[in-house]
Amino acid sequence: MTGLHVEKLSYRYGAKQALKQVSFGVSPGQFCALLGPNGAGKSTLFSLLTRLFTTPDGQITIAGHDLRREPRKALAKIGVVFQQSTLDLDLTVHRNLTYFAALHGLSGREAAKRIDAALDRLNMSERRHERARDLNGGHRRRTEIARCLIHDPAVLLLDEPTVGLDAATRRAITDHVHDLSENDGLTVLWATHLADEVRDTDQLVVLHHGEILANNSCAALRGNQALADFFLDLTGAEA
Ligand code: ADP
Numbered sequence: 001m002t003g004l005h006v007e008k009l010s011y012r013y014g015a016k017q018a019l020k021q022v023s024f025g026v027s028p029g030q031f032c033a034l035l036g037p038n039g040a041g042k043s044t045l046f047s048l049l050t051r052l053f054t055t056p057d058g059q060i061t062i063a064g065h066d067l068r069r070e071p072r073k074a075l076a077k078i079g080v081v082f083q084q085s086t087l088d089l090d091l092t093v094h095r096n097l098t099y100f101a102a103l104h105g106l107s108g109r110e111a112a113k114r115i116d117a118a119l120d121r122l123n124m125s126e127r128r129h130e131r132a133r134d135l136n137g138g139h140r141r142r143t144e145i146a147r148c149l150i151h152d153p154a155v156l157l158l159d160e161p162t163v164g165l166d167a168a169t170r171r172a173i174t175d176h177v178h179d180l181s182e183n184d185g186l187t188v189l190w191a192t193h194l195a196d197e198v199r200d201t202d203q204l205v206v207l208h209h210g211e212i213l214a215n216n217s218c219a220a221l222r223g224n225q226a227l228a229d230f231f232l233d234l235t236g237a238e239a
């Protein structure tokens, strides 16, 4: 079981309830778009999935491991791209990835092999010796996506990975990550507030004010409507 399951997850910041009884599952190899406007609770959910925050309310299962009972095993199975970039801008692409590999206990030949494969997968091999600071936004994001593949995760979590990028770059990165689920069998949770990043074949989970309002294939949910119209009708918010 390599999917992701969230059961009755709630979280509050003081009086502010950010997540209310959130339950959903993503099957192995599925691309799931988590669509919600700013403030919906997407990043809060990611903080719980990555154990930056913990809560006694609810349960998270990653690749068959309960995050509370087996945190190391569960966390070893996820690859994460956070909303804010976490690259070291003074280091080259390759160095950023080497340090990450070492953090996961990989070194030497095995690390080199996986780094090469990940860079190749994201079409970043030619830029391996460039400093992260000298890359454009799209290439920085690609570097982060390559990095999150090195330890051979089963589940990828990406929190608004295309924010601030131009349309063509957004499209290329969205395509790359769809390809990782379709061809490499990775389970993907992709948070976004942009309806145009969601495909009909994606699972669509709509999060609004901390609650899940819809969960089905995008095609089934939107029917004959444009997704943005479906979303507006459902939430009263633009996407
Ligand atoms: P999203 O990522 O979907 O934009 P967030 O998870 O960042 O949403 O935020 C969900 C809600 O929780 C928002 O109303 C936000 O203002 C609130 N929130 C987020 N972080 C904090 C915090 N550290 N303290 C208090 N409220 C917060």
Ligand code: MG
Pocket (backbone or CB within 6 Å): 042, 043, 044, 083, 159, 160
């Ligand atoms: Mg966010």
